[in-house]
Structures are given as C-alpha cells and as structure tokens.
Amino acid sequence: MAPRKIAVIGAGPVGALAALYAATRGDDVEVYELRTDLRDSTTSPLNFTKSINLALSERGINALRSSGNSALLEEVLKETIPMHSRMVHYRNALGNTIEDSQQYDVHGRFQRSVDRGLLNKVLINELTKLPNVKLNFQHKLTGADFRRKKAWFEIQTDKDAVAGRRAQEIEINFDLMIGADGAHSSTRYHMMKFARMDYEQTYIDCLWCEFSMPPSDSGDFRISPNHLHIWPGGSFMFIALPNLDKSFTCTLFAPVSTFTALEQGADGELVTFFDRHFPSVTDHISPDELSTQFRRNPHLPLINIKCAPHHYADSAVIVGDAANAMVPFYGQGMNAGLESVRTLFSVLDSHRSIGDALSSYTTRRTKDAHAIADLALINYVEMRSSVTSQFYKLRKYIEETLYHYCPSMGWATQYSRVSFSNLPYSEVIERSKHQEKVLKTTLATGLLIPAIAGAYQLSRVPSVQRVLRRAGS
Amino acid sequence: MAPRKIAVIGAGPVGALAALYAATRGDDVEVYELRTDLRDSTTSPLNFTKSINLALSERGINALRSSGNSALLEEVLKETIPMHSRMVHYRNALGNTIEDSQQYDVHGRFQRSVDRGLLNKVLINELTKLPNVKLNFQHKLTGADFRRKKAWFEIQTDKDAVAGRRAQEIEINFDLMIGADGAHSSTRYHMMKFARMDYEQTYIDCLWCEFSMPPSDSGDFRISPNHLHIWPGGSFMFIALPNLDKSFTCTLFAPVSTFTALEQGADGELVTFFDRHFPSVTDHISPDELSTQFRRNPHLPLINIKCAPHHYADSAVIVGDAANAMVPFYGQGMNAGLESVRTLFSVLDSHRSIGDALSSYTTRRTKDAHAIADLALINYVEMRSSVTSQFYKLRKYIEETLYHYCPSMGWATQYSRVSFSNLPYSEVIERSKHQEKVLKTTLATGLLIPAIAGAYQLSRVPSVQRVLRRAGS
Numbered sequence: 001m002a003p004r005k006i007a008v009i010g011a012g013p014v015g016a017l018a019a020l021y022a023a024t025r026g027d028d029v030e031v032y033e034l035r036t037d038l039r040d041s042t043t044s045p046l047n048f049t050k051s052i053n054l055a056l057s058e059r060g061i062n063a064l065r066s067s068g069n070s071a072l073l074e075e076v077l078k079e080t081i082p083m084h085s086r087m088v089h090y091r092n093a094l095g096n097t098i099e100d101s102q103q104y105d106v107h108g109r110f111q112r113s114v115d116r117g118l119l120n121k122v123l124i125n126e127l128t129k130l131p132n133v134k135l136n137f138q139h140k141l142t143g144a145d146f147r148r149k150k151a152w153f154e155i156q157t158d159k160d161a162v163a164g165r166r167a168q169e170i171e172i173n174f175d176l177m178i179g180a181d182g183a184h185s186s187t188r189y190h191m192m193k194f195a196r197m198d199y200e201q202t203y204i205d206c207l208w209c210e211f212s213m214p215p216s217d218s219g220d221f222r223i224s225p226n227h228l229h230i231w232p233g234g235s236f237m238f239i240a241l242p243n244l245d246k247s248f249t250c251t252l253f254a255p256v257s258t259f260t261a262l263e264q265g266a267d268g269e270l271v272t273f274f275d276r277h278f279p280s281v282t283d284h285i286s287p288d289e290l291s292t293q294f295r296r297n298p299h300l301p302l303i304n305i306k307c308a309p310h311h312y313a314d315s316a317v318i319v320g321d322a323a324n325a326m327v328p329f330y331g332q333g334m335n336a337g338l339e340s341v342r343t344l345f346s347v348l349d350s351h352r353s354i355g356d357a358l359s360s361y362t363t364r365r366t367k368d369a370h371a372i373a374d375l376a377l378i379n380y381v382e383m384r385s386s387v388t389s390q391f392y393k394l395r396k397y398i399e400e401t402l403y404h405y406c407p408s409m410g411w412a413t414q415y416s417r418v419s420f421s422n423l424p425y426s427e428v429i430e431r432s433k434h435q436e437k438v439l440k441t442t443l444a445t446g447l448l449i450p451a452i453a454g455a456y457q458l459s460r461v462p463s464v465q466r467v468l469r470r471a472g473s
Numbered sequence: 474m475a476p477r478k479i480a481v482i483g484a485g486p487v488g489a490l491a492a493l494y495a496a497t498r499g500d501d502v503e504v505y506e507l508r509t510d511l512r513d514s515t516t517s518p519l520n521f522t523k524s525i526n527l528a529l530s531e532r533g534i535n536a537l538r539s540s541g542n543s544a545l546l547e548e549v550l551k552e553t554i555p556m557h558s559r560m561v562h563y564r565n566a567l568g569n570t571i572e573d574s575q576q577y578d579v580h581g582r583f584q585r586s587v588d589r590g591l592l593n594k595v596l597i598n599e600l601t602k603l604p605n606v607k608l609n610f611q612h613k614l615t616g617a618d619f620r621r622k623k624a625w626f627e628i629q630t631d632k633d634a635v636a637g638r639r640a641q642e643i644e645i646n647f648d649l650m651i652g653a654d655g656a657h658s659s660t661r662y663h664m665m666k667f668a669r670m671d672y673e674q675t676y677i678d679c680l681w682c683e684f685s686m687p688p689s690d691s692g693d694f695r696i697s698p699n700h701l702h703i704w705p706g707g708s709f710m711f712i713a714l715p716n717l718d719k720s721f722t723c724t725l726f727a728p729v730s731t732f733t734a735l736e737q738g739a740d741g742e743l744v745t746f747f748d749r750h751f752p753s754v755t756d757h758i759s760p761d762e763l764s765t766q767f768r769r770n771p772h773l774p775l776i777n778i779k780c781a782p783h784h785y786a787d788s789a790v791i792v793g794d795a796a797n798a799m800v801p802f803y804g805q806g807m808n809a810g811l812e813s814v815r816t817l818f819s820v821l822d823s824h825r826s827i828g829d830a831l832s833s834y835t836t837r838r839t840k841d842a843h844a845i846a847d848l849a850l851i852n853y854v855e856m857r858s859s860v861t862s863q864f865y866k867l868r869k870y871i872e873e874t875l876y877h878y879c880p881s882m883g884w885a886t887q888y889s890r891v892s893f894s895n896l897p898y899s900e901v902i903e904r905s906k907h908q909e910k911v912l913k914t915t916l917a918t919g920l921l922i923p924a925i926a927g928a929y930q931l932s933r934v935p936s937v938q939r940v941l942r943r944a945g946s
Contacts, residue, residue, distance in 0.1 A: 169639075189662065196676040196774050203669040301669050 003028045003132070004354075007151060007174040009141055009187045010034075013116065014320030014337040015180030016123035017063060021345045022178070023130045024068035030172065031127070032139040032153060034181070039121055052210070053241035053249040054119070055228065055331030056080055056112040057419040063338035075122045080112035081242045087227035089279055097279040101227065109420040111228060111331060113241040115249075141181070142169070144190040146315045149174055151190075176354060177316045178344075180337075183303050185322035195312040202304045204327055204377070207259045208251050209300070211293045213284050215246035222284040223248065228331075231278035238278045250285070252294075259299055267291035302327045304377060306370050309362040314355035319344055324369035326376040330418060336372050336425070340365060364424075371425035375418065411435065476501045476605070477827075480624060480647040482614055482660045483507075486589065487793030487810040488653030489596035490536060494818045495651070496603045497541035503645065504600070505612040505626060507654070512594055525683070526714035526722040527592070528701065528804030529553055529585040530892040536811035548595045553585035554715045560700035562752055570752040574700065582893040584701060584804065586714040588722075614654070615642070617663040619788045622647055624663075649827060650789045651817075653810075656776050658795035668785040675777045677800055677850070680732045681724050682773070684766045686757050688719035695757040696721065701804075704751035711751045723758070725767075726853075732772055740764035775800045777850060779843050782835040787828035792817055797842035802853040803891060809845050809898070813838060837897075844898035848891060884908065 006022040008015050011033035023029045056076075064073045088100040104110055127133045136153075144151040151174065156167040179187025192199065216222045221242060223229060229240040229248070236254035243249060254262075262270050271287040282290060305325040311317040320337030344361050351357035414432040417423050423431075479495040481488050484506035496502045529549075537546045561573040577583055600606045609626075617624040624647065629640040652660025665672065689695045694715060696702060702713040702721070709727035716722060727735075735743050744760040755763060778798040784790040793810030817834050824830035887905040890896050896904075 166642075184666070193657070198675045200673045202671045303669075 004175040005030070005173065007032065007172060007177045009177060009179045009185075010181035010320075010322070011038075011120075011124065011135065011137070012180065012182065012320075013120050013123060013334060014341060015178070016120065016127060017067065017338055018178045018180050018319060018341045018344070019127055019133055020067050020069060020072070020123065020130075021341055023127070023133045025345070025349075027132065029130075029133045030136065030174070031133065032136045032141060034140050034186075035137065036158070037124075037135070037137045038117060039124060052116045053243065054114050054116050054334045055083070055241070056114045056119075057331065057335055058109075059332070059339040059422060060335040062422050063335075063342040066342050069126055072122070072126055075126075076114070076119055077112070079118045079122065079244065080114045081244065082110050082226055083113055083228045083242070084108075084110045084226050085228075087224060087229045089229065089231045091279055105416050105420055107416075107420075109416070111419065113228070113243070115243060116334075118244075139170075140167075141186040141190070144177065144187070144316070146177070146191060146194045146312050149315050151177065174315075176314070179316065179318040179322045180320050180341075181322055183305055183321045183325035185318060187316065188307070188318050188322050191312050191316045191318065194316070195309055197307055197309060199307040200305070201325075204302050204304065204380070205255050206253055206302050206327075206380070207256055207299045208253050208302065209259075209294060210297050211250040211252065211285060211290065213240060213248035213250055219246065221246045221248070231281065233277040236277070238274075238281060248284075250281075253302075262294070263299070270294055304373055306373055308366040309359075310365055310369070311358035311362050314353065314358060317344060317358050317361065323365075324373060326373040327380055328376070329380040329382075330372065330376040332372050332376060332418060336369070339422070340369075368425040371429050372418070375414075375425070375429070477648040478503070478646065480505065480645060480650045482650060482652045482658075483654035483793075483795070484511075484593075484597065484608065484610070485653065485655065485793075486593050486596060486807060487814060488651070489593065489600060490540065490811055491651045491653050491792060491814045491817070492600055492606055493540050493542060493545070493596065493603075494814055496600070496606045498818070498822075500605065502603075502606045503609065503647070504606065505609045505614060507613050507659075508610065509631070510597075510608070510610045511590060512597060525589045526716065527587050527589055527807045528556070528714070529587045529592075530804065530808050531582075532805070532812040532895055533808035534585075535895050536808075536815040539815050542599055545595070545599055548599075549587070549592060550585070552591045552595065552717065553587045554717065555699055556584040556586055556701045556715070557581075557699050558583075558701075560697060560702045562702065562704045564752055574697075578889050578893055580889075580893075582889070584892065586701070586716070588716060589807075591717075612643075613640075614659040614663070617650065617660070617789070619650070619664060619667045619785050622650075622788050624650065647788075649787070652789065652791040652795045653793050653814075654795055656778055656794045656798035658791060660789065661780070661791050661795050664785050664789045664791065667789070668782055670780055670782060672780040673778070674798075677775050677777065677853070678728050679726055679775050679800075679853070680729055680772045681726050681775065681801075682732075682767060683770050684723040684725065684758060684763065686713060686721040686723055692719065694719045694721070704754065706750040709750070711747075711754060721757075723754075726775075735767070736772070743767055777846055779846055781839040782832075783838055783842070784831035784835050787826065787831060790817060790831050790834065796838075797846060799846040799849040800853055801849070802855075803845065803849040805845050805849060805891060809842070812895070813842075816841075841898040844902050845891070848887075848898070848902070 004022075004027045006019075006027045006029050008019045008022070008029060008031045011019075011031050015031065015033070019029045019031045061073065061077075064076055067073075083104075085104060086102045088098075088102060090098050090100070092098050124135070127135060136155075138157055139153040139155055142152045142154050151172050153170050153172070154167040155170065159165075160167060177187060179185050179191065181187050188197075191197065213222055223240065225242040225246070227242075231238040233254075236252070236258055238250060238252050240248040240250040262273060267287075270291055271282060274281050274290060285293075303325055304327055305321070305323075307318075307323060310319075310323045319340040321333065323340065324336060326333055326336070343365055347361045347364065348354065348357045351360060412421070412431075414428060417428040417431065418425065421428075477495075477500045479492075479500045479502050481492045481495070481502060481504045484492075484504050488504060488506070492502045492504045534546065534550075537549055540546075556577075558577060559575045561571075561575060563571050563573070565571050597608070600608060609628075611630055612626040612628055615625050615627050624645050626643050626645070627640040628643065632638075633640060650660060652658050652664065654660050661670075664670065686695055696713065698715040698719070700715075704711040706727075709725070709731055711723060711725050713721040713723040735746060740760075743764055744755060747754050747763060758766075776798050777800055778794070778796075780791075780796060783792075783796045792813040794806065796813065797809060799806055799809070816838055820834045820837065821827065821830045824833060885894070885904075887901060890901040890904065891898065894901075
C-alpha cells in the first residue's frame with residue numbers, strides 16, 4: 001500500500017504519540033503545532049507555571065509500549081516517580097493532624113508521577129529520529145476542507161510578530177487529519193462544519209492554581225516522594241505530586257466563589273485558609289511564597305467535553321482532549337488520550353478502508369470517552385471529602401478484601417480497573433454496576449432472612465393465628 | 474451619555490433588528506455580514522433554494538412593534554399572509570383522503586407566513602435610512618479580543634476571490650458586540666475563549682429538503698392560502714406555507730435513513746413514497762418536478778443549541794440562533810430571535826452599567842431559551858403524528874373549551890401562550906404544568922368520589938361489616 005499522508009494537529013504527548021504510531025506504519029507524517037518547539041523554549045509551555053504533573057498508569061503505559069518503538073517506554077519510565085499510595089492529610093475531630101497512607105492497589109500496582117514537559121520531550125525526540133516525520137511549529141490551523149482533504153495554516157514566527165509582519169499562509173493536502181489539539185481543538189471546530197456532531201461542554205464550578213513546593217534545605221523531598229498527597233477540604237482540596245528534582249508540584253482546587261474570596265482577601269487570609277484546611281502545607285511552602293505564587297500563577301477553569309462522532313468520513317478524526325476533555329480527578333486525562341491513539345491505530349490496522357475504520361473507532365471509543373468523563377466528575381466528590389469518611393473506608397475495605405481474596409471470581413475495585421487495567425472504560429462501569437448489584441442483593445438477602453425468620457416466630461402467636469385464619473376465610 | 478459603538482455581527486432579520494434597536498437609541502452601529510448584500514444579489518441567500526418561509530407570530534410582531542420605528546411593523550405585515558388554521562391532510566382507515574382544518578386559536582388569533590428574504594429586506598432598507606448605521610457585507614469575523622474590545626475581519630470581495638487575491642484584513646474597536654450570526658456563530662466561538670460557557674449542540678435524526686409548489690395554471694393558489702398545510706406521516710412529514718406570489722414553499726422532514734433510502738432509490742420511488750404518505754401532493758407538484766427538486770435542493774440537518782451564559786463581561790452578547798438555535802417545529806425560531814433582541818434592549822435600558830445589564834439578560838433569557846428549545850423538540854412528535862390522533866383531538870377540545878369559557882380563570886393552551894402571547898417561555902411551561910396538575914387532580918377527584926361512594930355502599934353489606942369489625946378489634 002502506498003504511504004498515506006497523515007497530518008497530525010498538535011505536538012503534545014497525544015499528538016506526538018499519534019505521529020509515532022503513524023510513522024511506524026510507514027505513513028508520511030506531518031505534525032503541525034501552534035506553539036513553539038518546547039525543546040528550544042526557555043519559556044513555560046501552555047498556560048502553566050513551571051511544570052504540570054500527571055499520573056501515568058497502565059493505559060498510558062500500554063499505549064507507549066504498543067507504539068512499536070521498544071526503547072520509548074523505558075525512556076519515559078526513567079522520568080517517572082512511583083506513587084504507591086495516597087497520603088491523606090487531615091485533622092481529626094480532636095484537632096490532631098493525621099497522615100493516612102492508603103495503598104492504591106492490594107496487588108501492589110501503582111501510579112507514576114511524570115512531568116508533562118519531560119514526557120513530551122521524550123516523544124518529540126523520538127519523532128526527530130524518523131525520516132518520514134516532519135515537525136512544524138508555530139503553525140496555526142485556520143481552515144480545513146475535509147471533503148477535498150485540504151487544510152490551511154498561518155505561520156507566525158516570533159520575528160514576524162515583533163516586526164508586525166503579517167503571518168504567512170500555506171495550504172496542504174492530506175489523506176487523514178488526526179486532531180490532537182486539546183480541549184479547545186481547532187480540528188474539532190473545523191470538523192464540526194462537516195460532521196453532524198453532537199457536542200457538549202460543561203465547566204464545573206471549580207478553578208485550579210498551581211504551586212511549587214521546593215526541596216528541603218538539605219536538598220531532599222520535603223514530604224514522602226512515593227505518595228500522591230491529598231489534603232481534602234470538603235468543597236476544595238490541595239494535592240501534591242513529586243518531581244525528579246525533589247520538588248513537588250501542588251494544585252489547589254476550589255469553587256469559583258472560594259477563589260474570588262481569596263483573590264479579594266489580604267495575603268494573610270490565604271495563609272489562614274491554608275493553615276485551617278491543609279495542615280502543615282505552610283511548613284513546606286513559606287507563607288510569603290504561597291501568597292506570591294497564588295497572585296502570580298493563573299487561576300484556570302476545568303472543562304468537561306463529550307462529543308460524537310469522533311471522526312468525519314475518511315479524512316478526519318480527533319483523539320485525546322480534543323474529543324474527550326475531562327476533569328483531572330481520576331488522573332486519567334493523559335492516559336485516556338494515549339489510549340485513544342492505541343485504539344485508533346488498532347482499528348485502522350484491522351480495516352481495509354479508512355472510512356470504515358474511523359466509523360468503527362467512533363462506535364467503540366465514544367462510549368468509553370463518555371464513561372471516563374463521568375467517572376472523573378464523580379471522583380471529584382470522592383477526593384474532596386470521602387477519602388476521610390468512615391463509610392468510604394468501610395466500602396474500600398470490603399471491596400479490597402473481595403478483590404484480594406476472590407481474584408478468580410473476577411472481583412476488582414473500579415479504581416483498579418480504571419488505573420491498572422486496559423478494560424474499556426464503559427465495561428469498567430458495567431462491571432462495577434454488576435458488582436454493586438451483587439453486593440446489594442447479598443445485603444438484601446442478609447436482611448430478608450432475619451425478617452422471614454421473625455415473621456415465622458410471629459405466626460406462632462395464637463392471636464395472630466386467629467387473625468390469619470379469618471383473613472383466609 | 475456618549476454614543477456607544479455597537480458592532481452587530483450578522484445582518485439577518487435578528488441582527489438587522491438589533492442594529493435598528495441600537496441605532497434608535499443613538500448608538501453608533503456597525504453591522505458586519507459574512508454574505509453579500511441580499512438586496513443586490515440575484516443568487517439565493519443562505520443555503521436555501523428559492524425562499525424560506527417562516528411563521529411570524531406575536532413575539533416577533535411585538536419585537537418589531539417595540540423597535541421605536543412605527544412604520545416598520547406595517548411594512549412587514551404587508552408582506553405576510555395570514556394562516557388561521559392548520560390544514561391536516563391524511564388518509565383515514567378506509568383510505569379516503571381527509572382534509573381537517575384545525576383552527577389555531579379559539580379567540581381568532583393566527584399565524585402569518587412570511588418570506589425570510591422579504592422580511593430581511595424591509596429591515597435592511599430601514600437601516601440604510603439611518604445616519605448612525607454602517608452596513609458592511611462580505612466581512613468575515615476572524616477573531617475578537619473581548620477584554621480589549623477589538624475584533625478582526627477578513628474582507629473577501631467576489632473580484633478578489635476570482636482573481637485569487639488574498640482577503641484584506643481590518644481591525645475594529647467596539648464597546649459592545651452583538652452576535653446575531655446564526656447557529657454556527659463565529660461571535661459565540663470567539664466568546665467561548667473568554668466566557669466559561671456551558672454549551673450543548675445536538676443534531677436530531679431528521680433532515681429537511683425544500684420544494685416549491687407553483688401557482689395553478691390560472692395563476693391562483695393551488696391549495697387554501699390561509700392555512701399552514703401539514704401532511705403528517707408518522708416518522709416524517711411534509712408541510713406547505715403560502716407565498717405572496719401564490720406559490721407555496723414546502724418542506725419534507727424525515728429521518729436520515731428515509732432520506733438515504735430516497736436518495737438511493739429511483740425517481741419513481743420518491744413519487745410512490747409521496748403518493749402513499751402525502752395524499753394529493755403530486756397533483757400540485759408534478760412527479761418530474763418533485764424528483765428534480767429533491768435531487769437539486771440541499772438536504773440539510775437540524776440542530777438544537779443550548780448555552781449559558783449568553784454574554785461575556787460588558788463587551789459581548791449573543792442573540793437569536795447564535796444563542797438558541799432550535800428545531801423549527803413550533804414555528805418559534807425567528808420569533809424567539811426577534812424577542813431576544815427586544816428583551817436585550819429592555820434590560821440595557823433599565824441598567825446603568827452594560828455589564829450588569831448583560832448579566833441580568835443572561836439570567837432572564839437562558840431559561841426561556843432552553844424552554845422554547847425543549848418545546849420545539851416535543852412539538853416535532855405532535856406535528857408528525859399526534860395531529861391525527863383522537864386522543865390529541867380530545868385533549869385539544871378539553872383545553873380549548875376551558876380556554877374559551879374560562880378566560881377569567883387564566884386558562885390558555887400552551888400553543889396559544891407560545892404563539893399569541895409574550896409570556897416568557899419558561900413561564901409558559903410552568904403554567905402548562907400547573908394546568909396539567911389541576912386537570913389531573915380534577916380527574917383523580919372525579920374517579921375518587923365514585924370510588925368512595927362505592928366503598929360506602931360496600932361497607933353496608935353485613936359480611937363486609939363483620940370483617941371490618943374484626944379488623945378493628
């Protein structure tokens with residue numbers, strides 16, 4: 001088969017992996033990225049501050065493993081820090097600070113903390129080694145005709161911008177465009193003019209702001225490096241993920257009204273807020289530094305996106321956040337994005353026609369995309385508050401006990417299926433529902449037997465027997 | 474107060490009316506329209522064939538009436554044809570063709586058929602008389618910064634396009650941008666980069682295709698001109714609205730699969746389909762003409778759009794389809810669009826700050842926008858099939874009887890409140906729900922009284938009395 005010309009829009013982790021999959025299959029790959037090359041740049045990528053940390057788990061790892069580039073996964077894993085447990089920081093009813101380490105998986109599987117920029121660089125470096133991949137930075141997709149398979153880009157270099165020169169325009173042809181250009185995808189926007197796409201975006205009432213917790217004076221991690229740290233606060237929370245340089249990247253999540261109050265309050269109020277809700281954080285990030293970072297770093301929204309189809313005819317498909325942006329509370333955004341690339345190419349490999357493949361991809365993927373978006377929203381509630389509740393711990397205990405002792409029955413927690421398996425997300429939900437039903441039936445039976453026994457005892461009381469006889473007559 | 478600079482995007486009926494409202498208030502108004510001036514053009518506007526007919530009712534009329542231009546409404550009404558009733562065409566169980574005229578309103582109020590292009594021309598003509606309005610055609614909104622209140626347009630003239638010359642770019646400043654640029658609004662797209670907008674678009678499983686029914690050989694209307702004609706067909710339907718030139722503009726609505734089957738079938742199959750489901754249509758549109766029009770005219774989708782907010786800060790607001798595209802089955806799309814302009818300016822008039830006004834507009838308008846979108850979807854089912862059912866007729870009869878005899882009680886049908894009042898759509902739904910509850914309670918009471926009476930009779934039977942006494946002991 002003649003090589004196909006694949007245009008990948010977006011050179012983030014998902015776009016770079018898609019380019020790698022296509023190039024490995026012998027396609028001619030052209031990658032178009034709006035931003036500057038993140039390897040050259042001393043400025044921060046995206047909207048972010050120093051770095052943004054992600055939790056890499058089985059789905060992401062499997063997608064890297066299946067890329068056909070055997071060294072890639074090893075390269076990436078070198079850049080990660082294992083997180084075996086959640087560390088939940090809170091004050092108990094007596095006001096004492098509690099640090100409660102909750103293992104992620106009774107079989108010892110774990111999450112990995114990875115810097116988005118580092119992961120991206122490893123992938124881009126692999127791409128530069130391939131003769132059939134051409135990387136184009138500072139290329140903004142301005143239009144696409146998915147019937148004629150043509151697209152238009154504006155090329156705006158920094159020099160042009162400074163000199164006030166008008167951006168240059170180019171036209172390209174392609175066989176297939178893969179849009180991996182994030183939640184505000186331009187590919188999706190242009191595709192929506194061709195595909196009859198159902199689309200839904202929702203902002204949740206939550207903003208986030210990043211903070212950096214530096215290494216200690218002796219150059220070590222200030223808190224345990226092999227944990228994902230959570231300070232649940234009811235309607236808000238603070239989390240910290242470890243970096244290779246022994247700092248932590250931390251994030252405050254809170255409702256818009258809380259942010260507004262903190263923005264309008266004095267610096268002291270921010271520190272008081274932290275000391276009240278996130279015990280010991282200001283021991284590790286100085287009050288001055290905390291206030292400075294809160295004022296300097298952007299306060300960003302969270303969006304949930306669902307759409308269908310994910311493709312148009314045989315010429316366009318969207319992957320990752322472009323098709324399926326979710327809130328970050330299941331740590332699955334990037335994992336789902338990388339998985340969508342693996343799924344897309346496995347479907348492309350098994351169909352002779354691209355159009356049939358893309359149609360089949362939409363059928364398979366949209367239900368999983370919607371499932372993980374829903375789970376991520378639900379997990380927000382769990383992370384903010386439930387992780388300290390006794391009921392949550394009891395349920396977790398029962399589920400994990402079953403999971404530990406009954407692996408042959410196929411028992412597993414939803415969390416482990418999402419994080420440590422490659423079972424399609426929609427099936428994870430189905431199996432969890434089934435397990436819940438079994439548990440509830442068990443519980444109901446457990447209540448019914450004493451109820452029946454009690455009724456039997458009652459039926460032996462003479463006056464009750466009289467009433468029963470009369471009713472029967 | 475100094476005149477504000479208002480940029481209106483879109484010169485359709487809704488945009489033109491918004492420009493008129495702003496100009497009447499002394500604002501400097503600049504209108505930017507993507508297409509050519511529809512007054513010059515001999516080509517068909519938008520995607521349509523010869524014309525697209527709309528049902529104009531009270532909300533649209535009230536918005537024109539309240540524009541401050543006293544001649545405007547009169548000018549528009551001259552271009553309309555009253556439609557007092559629905560004419561439902563169907564075959565009964567015996568196979569006889571029935572024409573069932575169903576009056577719209579027991580108080581004699583009616584719908585008006587109006588050509589979108591004619592309405593648009595009247596409005597544009599009024600605008601050209603005003604010194605503080607500048608009309609710009611073939612201007613494509615390519616970007617907007619709603620914080621700095623700047624926007625960018627590409628001007629592509631036909632000459633440039635033919636010569637392959639690059640479009641010219643301009644930058645403008647504005648105080649307020651009003652986006653009236655339709656379902657695929659560019660204003661909304663750029664606004665979504667600033668406002669945290671929840672947005673949902675859904676395509677329903679229905680396409681539409683326009684047909685034209687010519688005047689008769691003697692130059693008269695072929696079917697009754699003062700009706701909106703409906704041929705309900707279960708999952709599909711055909712409708713016809715009268716034009717001033719004594720033709721009818723007709724529309725076929727059908728599921729995608731029906732369209733696909735008809736597209737793939739021979740011409741004869743289309744005619745058979747019409748003869749089976751839409752009795753006598755091919756007496757008025759010849760089979761050849763029917764087939765030709767079906768092949769030539771576009772087969773277009775229907776989209777439902779809900780979003781919130783409808784504004785950003787004090788610099789941008791969207792009206793009409795841009796904020797609230799709905800399916801056409803309540804005949805309210807344009808009426809709601811024109812009403813949204815009236816509501817916007819009444820809110821602007823009653824607030825000192827534009828930001829407060831827009832915020833209040835979003836609060837008031839989004840719930841009404843969502844309400845009419847929902848009603849239009851529900852009405853699709855009613856129009857396609859219920860209009861021939863006996864149950865539908867009974868309900869209509871009961872409701873209309875109450876409406877006719879109990880006006881002092883505030884009884885009215887939902888249809889009359891939507892079409893012939895200016896009650897906010899959300900309140901229409903509330904009142905209909907309340908009426909339904911009252912009717913159900915009445916019905917339940919009507920059943921309960923005989924039930925109680927029956928139980929009383931039963932309680933006088935001696936054997937029953939014995940059982941009751943025992944139970945009471």
